[in-house]
Amino acid sequence: MARMNIAKAAILSLVVFLVASAIVAGLLKLLRHGFSARDNPSWLETIAARTARGAAVPAKARWMKNPVPNTPENLAKARPLTYTEVRPDTQSAKTVVVILKGAEVSIPMESMVDKAVEEGRLSKEIEQVEGEVGRLKTRMEDPAFLSKAPPQVVEKDKQKLATLADKLARLKEQLGKLKEG
Numbered sequence: 001m002a003r004m005n006i007a008k009a010a011i012l013s014l015v016v017f018l019v020a021s022a023i024v025a026g027l028l029k030l031l032r033h034g035f036s037a038r039d040n041p042s043w044l045e046t047i048a049a050r051t052a053r054g055a056a057v058p059a060k061a062r063w064m065k066n067p068v069p070n071t072p073e074n075l076a077k078a079r080p081l082t083y084t085e086v087r088p089d090t091q092s093a094k095t096v097v098v099i100l101k102g103a104e105v106s107i108p109m110e111s112m113v114d115k116a117v118e119e120g121r122l123s124k125e126i127e128q129v130e131g132e133v134g135r136l137k138t139r140m141e142d143p144a145f146l147s148k149a150p151p152q153v154v155e156k157d158k159q160k161l162a163t164l165a166d167k168l169a170r171l172k173e174q175l176g177k178l179k180e181g
Contacts (some may be wrong), residue, residue: 027164099167115178122175129168136161
């Protein structure tokens with residue numbers, strides 16, 4: 001009986017030693033090489049990240065689905081935030097407009113924007129959108145594509161072309177306003 005307890009104790013000690021050795025080896029590797037940016041982190045990186053995350057989040061908020069509401073005001077940290085149904089025609093030349101899929105965000109910047117940098121950004125975006133519009137127009141004019149492609153794909157490309165053409169017009173308008181001001 002005593003021999004059996006000694007054998008169990010020896011096996012348990014060996015298992016504890018092996019687990020502790022693996023953890024120490026993993027920690028040394030982590031200290032030596034740092035955290036990875038892989039899609040699938042190692043088990044030790046996962047445990048370390050969960051522990052750090054748990055320590056950083058207040059205890060009351062740990063189990064909440066989203067402790068901070070995901071509103072535009074919270075995301076932008078912007079005050080005041082105004083929503084309008086109609087696009088204002090009286091935007092000054094010192095207003096930066098970011099064109100999104102379903103909206104335009106107007107930011108009155110006055111002296112906060114470097115005009116040359118903003119012109120460069122708009123020109124680069126115009127160039128990119130013009131390239132996409134040209135590619136889609138070529139595709140829409142190709143009889144081989146129109147005859148072989150499924151109707152859903154053709155319709156999707158037509159909608160994308162219309163959206164990009166509208167975006168291009170708004171970008172050019174904004175660049176013109178910026179150059180005037």
